[in-house]
Amino acid sequence: MTVVDIPKIDADRLRALFPDMLGACRYFDIGSGWMMPVSQLCVALRKLPTGSVQVGELSQKMGGLRVTLEEISLPQEQQTAARHAKIFAEERSRYICEVCGQMGDIRKPPEGVPSAWVYCLCHRHLPRERRGWPIDRRARRYQIGGVPWVYDDLLGRLRVDEQGDA
Numbered sequence: 001m002t003v004v005d006i007p008k009i010d011a012d013r014l015r016a017l018f019p020d021m022l023g024a025c026r027y028f029d030i031g032s033g034w035m036m037p038v039s040q041l042c043v044a045l046r047k048l049p050t051g052s053v054q055v056g057e058l059s060q061k062m063g064g065l066r067v068t069l070e071e072i073s074l075p076q077e078q079q080t081a082a083r084h085a086k087i088f089a090e091e092r093s094r095y096i097c098e099v100c101g102q103m104g105d106i107r108k109p110p111e112g113v114p115s116a117w118v119y120c121l122c123h124r125h126l127p128r129e130r131r132g133w134p135i136d137r138r139a140r141r142y143q144i145g146g147v148p149w150v151y152d153d154l155l156g157r158l159r160v161d162e163q164g165d166a
Helices: 011-017 031-046 076-093
Strands: 027-028 053-063 064-071 141-144 147-152 155-158
Touching: 011 031, 031 053, 031 064, 031 076, 031 155, 064 076, 076 147, 076 155
Parallel strands: 027 053
Antiparallel strands: 053 064, 141 147, 147 155
């Protein structure tokens, strides 16, 4: 099985761009291709009161971005805004190559293939033996502020979920 070499995101550059959001971040273990969703997250969180929320960790899990936020007693409306920004960044990363930032897909190992590390990769960075693997396009549903949401990859945003079964 081919090992995928993923260049790590420049943590110092991100901290310099967003010191109020990432200055205390303990863990940066993501690829450089996810600079855009992380930057969008920080821009959204900047709209909240200074010091009220910071990013504690940025990691990769099951092919997508995993964000850990540290909130300091936010009112419900601001907690909802922070959670919305976090989920948007995590969901957006599931369609962005972790290596280069182009459009990508998460591919899961098919039945009978031993466990493998799962990444979101574009066709250029996807190892040849993984090209036949099925694409993971499961819709994840969320409750944010009492409203059901789902990420719409065609629109590139979270939208209210009419099914409402988050």
